Amino acid sequence: MVLKRILFFVVVGLASAATTYTLRTAIAADSPAPSAADLAMKPTDYITKVPKGQIKNPYKESQADIVAQGEHLFLSYGCNGCHGGGGGGGMCPPLTNDVWVYDGDDDTIFRLVTLGSDALQAQGYTRKGRENVVGPMPPFGQIVKSTDDLFKIFAFVRSKYSASADQAYKYGTPDNLK
Numbered sequence: 001m002v003l004k005r006i007l008f009f010v011v012v013g014l015a016s017a018a019t020t021y022t023l024r025t026a027i028a029a030d031s032p033a034p035s036a037a038d039l040a041m042k043p044t045d046y047i048t049k050v051p052k053g054q055i056k057n058p059y060k061e062s063q064a065d066i067v068a069q070g071e072h073l074f075l076s077y078g079c080n081g082c083h084g085g086g087g088g089g090g091m092c093p094p095l096t097n098d099v100w101v102y103d104g105d106d107d108t109i110f111r112l113v114t115l116g117s118d119a120l121q122a123q124g125y126t127r128k129g130r131e132n133v134v135g136p137m138p139p140f141g142q143i144v145k146s147t148d149d150l151f152k153i154f155a156f157v158r159s160k161y162s163a164s165a166d167q168a169y170k171y172g173t174p175d176n177l178k
């Protein structure tokens with residue numbers, strides 16, 4: 001009897017472990033779009049909720065209204081003070097070229113701007129690309145009001161990607177070159 005009960009728990013345990021595994025792989029393959037609650041939360045909370053590598057901007061640079069809002073936010077949060085009004089660089093690195101300091105995918109730039117360079121490096125990220133300016137990006141995860149605002153800012157940044165830069169690097173280093 002006791003043995004049977006133990007066996008039952010083992011089987012149930014295995015089954016649920018298998019389901020969790022399948023769920024995880026499904027999420028990794030296709031990260032779910034952020035919910036309204038996700039978009040309303042602070043970027044600092046969002047990066048702890050979403051597993052590394054799975055943040056995906058729901059907005060596209062082809063959405064003119066979103067890009068316009070993103071530009072307004074980029075200026076109002078003072079990103080332009082360092083990166084220039086069009087993101088092309090000023091006293092800090094350009095956001096519009098094919099050199100990415102850590103990488104240029106949605107997940108990496110979201111975490112960099114949220115945490116700042118120092119906290120990002122504390123999580124094991126290292127500088128790969130080198131721009132003319134090497135310095136720390138300050139943490140904006142508590143300053144930017146919501147995840148939604150930050151995604152809109154990045155839609156604007158993507159829209160400014162230079163036509164003369166290597167287009168293959170627009171959203172980060174292509175997988176086959178990593």
Ligand code: HEC
Nearest residue numbers: 077078079082092093099100101102109117135136137140
């Ligand atoms: C005080 C100056 C400063 C401000 C303000 C600032 N940044 Fe930065 N940013 C930097 C520096 C310096 C780096 C390079 C970080 C490094 O080398 O670790 C950087 C890097 C970046 C990168 C990566 C660029 C690349 O080529 O890989 C992005 C994207 C970025 N910042 C976006 C933003 C956004 C969006 C804002 C506004 C919310 C912002 N920054 C505000 C200084 C600043």
